[in-house]
Structures are given as structure tokens and as C-alpha cells.
Amino acid sequence: MNRKLMKSMSSSCDTDNAFKVEESLVVHYISIVIRLLKFSDGQKAIREYKKKKGLSKRAHAHLFKLEGLLSLLTEKNEFNSAKKSFTESLRLFHKINSGKGKAICRLALVRIQ
Numbered sequence: 001m002n003r004k005l006m007k008s009m010s011s012s013c014d015t016d017n018a019f020k021v022e023e024s025l026v027v028h029y030i031s032i033v034i035r036l037l038k039f040s041d042g043q044k045a046i047r048e049y050k051k052k053k054g055l056s057k058r059a060h061a062h063l064f065k066l067e068g069l070l071s072l073l074t075e076k077n078e079f080n081s082a083k084k085s086f087t088e089s090l091r092l093f094h095k096i097n098s099g100k101g102k103a104i105c106r107l108a109l110v111r112i113q
Helices: 003-012 021-035 040-049 057-074 080-096 100-112
Strands: none
Touching: 003 100, 021 040, 021 057, 040 080, 057 080, 080 100
């Protein structure tokens, strides 16, 4: 690969709007854990990864979205924490101008209310 191209690809991952490779892998991993119905493992992974310094806004937005989903799946008739998580995720998706992210969060918030 051309060195110039490689440098531009790696520098684009340093912005707040772009996923770093590690962040993308972690978000996908947590999604898979949730699909396997391992909710406590998913919650633990979200809690631990949110502590990491230097996460992009996109990663934070996806983690809040997954946290909201877990709240919906695990809490019966108590949607306050899910609403909080989806609202924070929506705020972050607005900051990075992610149309899909905003749409998913809005849909979740409408379904909760």
C-alpha cells in the first residue's frame, strides 16, 4: 500500500467522528454478546470500556445506545435508565451528525414513551 494513503487512513481514525479499529471491534463484540443473551456480560463490557480514556464521540454514542438496549431488555416496566441512555446517545449522534444513529435513538425513544 502507498505510504501516503496509509498515513491518511490512520489519521482519519484520530477524529472524534471516526471509529478507531479497536472501538469498532469492541462495539461489534458487545452487540454479539447481547444477541447471545449474555446481558450481564454485555453490561460489564460497556461499563469497563466506557472508562477507557480517549474514546471517540462515535464510540461513546454507540456504547450509550447499547446500554439503552440492555436496559430495555433487562428492566421490567422501568424505562428511565433506557431513556437516559438513548437520550445521551442521541445527543452524541447529533454532535457527529450521524443520521442512522439519530434515527435509531429517536425510534427507541418513541417506543419507550
